[in-house]
Amino acid sequence: MNIDLKRTGLILLVACMGVLSKASAQLLNEFRPRYMDKPAHVDLDGDGDPDLIKIRLFNGANAIWVDDDDDMTYSDTEGDLDSDCLLIDRNGDGVFAGPGDLSVDWIDNDGDGEADMQLVVENSDLKSVDGWDWSSNYMWIIDDEKDGAFHFINWKELVLRCWTHGGASNFFEDYHGQTLFLKTHAPSYRIKDPGINWENPFIFYDADHDGLTEMSVRLEDKGRFDSAGDVSLNGVVNRAFLSIDLDNDNAPSNEFDYDFSLYFEGKGFSYKDQVHKINNDHADIDARISHLLYDKRWRALNTLVYTSRDVALDRIFNKGEWSRCWMVFDEDDDCERWERVEFYEPKNLFRIGKNNNGIDHNPQADAAGDRGEWDEDNSGKGKLYIGFDGKIHLYGAEKGCWRIDQNAACYQGWGGLYEGGYERLPDEPKQFPTIAYEDTDGDGFFDLIKHDLDGDATFERVTNLRPFNIRYEIIDTRKFTYKEYHNLFEKVADEMWSNALQSIKVAKALKINYKWYASLTSPKSKWEKYSNGYWLQFYIFNDLLTHFEKSNQTDKINTLMKAYYERNWTPLLESIINN
Template identity: 45%
Template sequence: MKYIFILFIAFISTYCYAQKSGDYWNNRLQIVSFRLPPPPIGYQPKLKDINGDGKPDVIYSITRDSIPVMWIDDDGDMTWDDFEGDTKNDCLLIDRNRDGIYGGQGDLIIDWVDTDGDGKADMQFVIEYPKVCTGEVWPNGHYMIVLDLDHDNIFNYIDWNTMQLKSWDKVGVCDFYTDYSGHTAFLKIHASTYNMEDLRLNWENPFLFYDKDGDNLSEMAIRILDSTKHVDSKLPANSFVNQQVNGVVDWVSIAVDMDNDNGPGNEFDFDMTIGFQGEGFNYMDQVHKINNLRGLAETDTFFMDARWRQLDELIYPDHENAWDLIFKRGEWNRVNFVWDEDGDCKRWERVEFYEPLDPFKTGWKGGGVDNHKQSDASGDRGEWDMDNSGRGKLYVSKFDGRIHLYGAEWGCWRIDQNAEYYQGWDRLWFGLDKNPNRFATVKYTDTDNNGFFDLIEYDMDGDKHFETIIDLRKIGVNDCCELIDISSFAYKDFVDLMQTVSDNMWNNALKALKVAEKNDINTTWYAKLKQVLSTQEKYQKGYWLQYYLYKDLEYQFSRSQDEKALKNLSKAYYSGDWDSMLR
C-alpha cells in the first residue's frame, strides 16, 4: 500500500508539473515532430482585424521556446476563438530570430494554398531566409513550392524541433517525409526571394515525379533545370546579376525504375538515368495560373519581400508537356548516361551521374568518375556522348547484353559486386562517406566512332592497370546493334525493354551452363547464381553466371592448349551466341 501511495504521489507531481509548464506535449522529444507546437496551455494569442470587416485576419502567438509566430487568414474563416490558423489556405510566419519581424531575415514562412476551393491545400510555398543578407545569392535561403497533384495532402517537411526545412529526412532508407512519392512535383531554388528577379520562374523548374501504376510511388522522375546565367564578368559570379534564371532549360535528367520493383521499404529504386545538356529550350509559354494565393493586401507589410504573395501564375513545364519539350524542342550538345549496376541507389532524384574523368581516382572532387558528391563511390556504370552524336538513343550490346548509350565516346563501370559502398541516397551526408581502396573496373571505348563500343578493357584485380583488352573487331564480332529511340517511349516501354534484356540475359546464362557442362565444368560451385527470383536477379545473376563460366572455360581450354576452342569461346561470349558452341 505504501508503494502504491508513493507511485500515486509521483504521478500527481509529474502531472502537476506538466500542467504548470503548459508546453505542448511533443516538444523536443526524441520522436518525429510532425506539427508546429501550439502555444502553451494558458497562453492567450492576440487576434487582430486588419481590414476592418469585424473578423480576425491575423493571430499573433508563440510556439515552443516562446518563438513568436503569426498566422494570416487567407480564406476568411478565422474566428475570434482560434489560437492557430489552418493548413488549407492560411499563411504561417515564424520569427525564428525573435527580432519582432515575422517575415524577415532568419525567418521561415509556410503558405498553404487551396487553388480549387475544395477545402484542402493544393500547393505549399516555403520561404526560408538566411540569418543575414551576405550579398551572395547562392546558397542563401530557400524558395520551394510543392504541388500536391495526387491530393494526398503531403507537402514539405519541417523539423519543428529546429524550425528548419528538412526535405531530405526519411523513414528507413528512402521513405521521405517530403512528398516525392506518387504523382507530384516541386519547384525550388537555394536562394532568397529578394535575390530573384522573376518569382514566376525557378531553378529546379520543376522536379516531376510520375506514378505510372497508381501505387502512390514514383516510377519515373524528371529534373528540369533553368541554370543561373553569368552575364557580367565584371561582377562577382555569385552576385544578383549573375545568378538569375531566365526561362530557358539547359539541363535535364530522366530517371527510370526500369523493372518497377519499388514498394514499401524500397520506395525509390531507379535503375537508369539519362541526361541532356546544351542550349535546351525556352519554356516561357508554359504558364500555369494560380488561384487563391493572393491574401489581404494589407498584410504585405509583414513580409520583407511580398512579391511571391502577389503572383497569379507560375511558369514551368508540367507532366504532360515535359517529355515533348525535352525531345522535340530541346537543343542538346551532350548526353550523360548512368546505370545502377549494384542496385543500391535509393535517391528520390535519380541515379547520380558519373563524370567523364579518371576511372581510378575516387572521392568527392577527387578527379575520378565519382567526382560528384552524390554519386556512388563504386558500383555504377557511366557513359558519355560529349557531342550528342547519338541523339539520346540506346542499344543493347552483344558483348554484355546490357543497355548502352549510342554515340558515347567511352564509358566506365566501377564494380561493387556486393554493394559494399554507398547503399543509400547520399554518401556525404551524416558521415556515410566511404571510398573503396581497391575495386575492379571495366572501360568501354568506341574506337571507330560509329556510335558503338568496340574496345573493352578489364582491370579485375584492382591494380589500376587493364590486364585484359578485348577488341571486338579482332575476334570477328560486329559491334553494330539495333538502335532504341526512347523519344516516343511511355513508361511501359521502359519496363518491357528491361524485361526483354533480363530474359535474354538469363536465357544466355542457361545456354552458358549447357556449354560449361558439355565441357565437364563443375557448375555446382555457382549454385547461388543459378537461383533467380526477379527480373533484377535475372539481369544481375545472368551476367555474372556467364562471366564466371566464360572464365572457367577459358582456363580449361588454356590448360589443354586448345587454341581453336579459345577462339570460338571468345567469339561466342562477346557476341552473345552460346548456341555456336552447342552445335
C-alpha cells in the same frame, strides 16, 4: 475519506500525458509548431471575424497566421492549412519574410477546401553570397495526387529538412508518388521573378498508382547572377535529368530504387509558354499586411512558369538542343536516393573520392558499383542499345566505365550527404575492379573492352570487338514513357537469363562444373535474372577459356569469344556436341 478513483485516475493520466509530451518533444519528430501563449485575434477588415492570429512559438519567436480564405473564427488557435499563411520572425528583428525568416503558405488552387500547393520561403541571414545560397530555400510543392503531403519542417529548429527520412529512404519531404516541386536556393528577395525557379520543375511520376515514385525528371534553369547577387532565371531549361526504377521494385522500406539515369546539357529548350495559374484571391488582406513583410511579392503571385509533367519528356527528347548526354546505371542496385542515380563523370577511371577528379567526383555519386557512359557531343541523342554484354548502353558514347562493387559492399543507400554534414556515409574501397569501354571507330557502339579485375589500375585484358562484326539495334527513346523503359529492362533481364541458361548447357557438355555457382542459378526477381545472368556467363566464360587454353583448343577460343560477345552460345554448343 472518499476518493473518486475514476476522477483521480483521469487527472493523473492527463498530468502524465502533459509531462510525457514535454519530455518526448526533444526526442520524437516534431511535425507541427508549438506555441507559448494564447492566440491574439485581429479583425483587419471589420467584418466581425478574425483575419490574423498573432502568437509566439515555443522559442519566443513571433508568428502570424494569415487567413486567406476568410474562414477563421475566434475559437481558432492556428490556421486550418487550406488557404492560410504562417509568417515567422525567426531571427527576432521585428520584420517578417525577410533575412533569417521562415514563411509557409498553403494554397487551395481548385477551391475544394484542401490545399493543393505549399510554398516555403526560408531565407538565410547571410549578407552576401557569391552564387547560390544553399542555406536558403524558395520551394513550392504541387500536390498532383492530392494526398495532402508537402514539405517537412523540423519544428524544433524551424528549419526545412528535405532529407530527413525513416528507414532507408522513406523521406518526410513529399518526393513520393505523383508530385512535383519548384526550388531556388536563394532568399526570395534575391530572386528577380519569384514566378520562375531554378529547379523548374522536379517531377515525380507514379506510373503504377502505388503511391511510390517510378520515374523522376529534373529540369534546371541555370539563370544568371548580377553584381548585387540577385538571380534572374532565363525561362530556358539548360540541364535535364531523367531517372528510372527500371524493374519497379520499390516498396515500403525500399521507397526509392532508381536503376538508370540520363543527363542532357546544352542550350536546351524554352518553357516560357508553360504558364500555370494560381488562385490568388487575397489582394485585400495583402494590402493590409504589406507593411509587415520585407518581401511581399510571392504573396501576390498569380502565375508560375514551369514545364508541365505531361510535356516534360517530349521537351527533353524532341525540343531540347543538347551538346552532351550521359548515362549511369546502378549495377550494384544499392542506390536509394530520392532524386536519381547520380552520375559518374568522364574523369580519371582509378581515382576515388568526392571532388577528387575521378569518375565519382560528384559527392552524390556512388563511390563504386555504377556504370557511367559519356556521349560528349550528343551524337546519339539519348538513344540506347543492348550491347555485347547484354546490358543497356548509351548509343553515341565515346567512353564508359563500370567500377564494380559486386556485393554492394560500398553500400550507398540514400547517399548520406547534407543532413549532418557534407560527407559520404559509406567507406570508399581502396581497390576495385574496373571495366572500361571505348568506341574507337566512331560508329556509336563500344568496340574496345578493357578489364582490370585485380584493382591494380592496369588493364590485364583488352578485347577488340570489331572483328566480330556485331550488329546492334538502336533503341529510339524519343517517345518513351515509363512503360517502355520498364519493358526494355524486362526484355534485357529475360534475354540475359536465357543466355545464362545456354552457357550452362555448354558447361555441361564439356563437363565443366557450373554448380560452383549454384547461388546464382535460382533468381527470384527480374533484377536477379539480369545480374545473376551476367555473372553466370562471366564465370562460365572464364572457366571455358581456361579449359580451352589448357587443352590447346585454340580453334574453340575464337568460337567461345564469338559466343560470349555476340550473346549466342548455340554455335559453340553445337560444335561441342558434333565433335
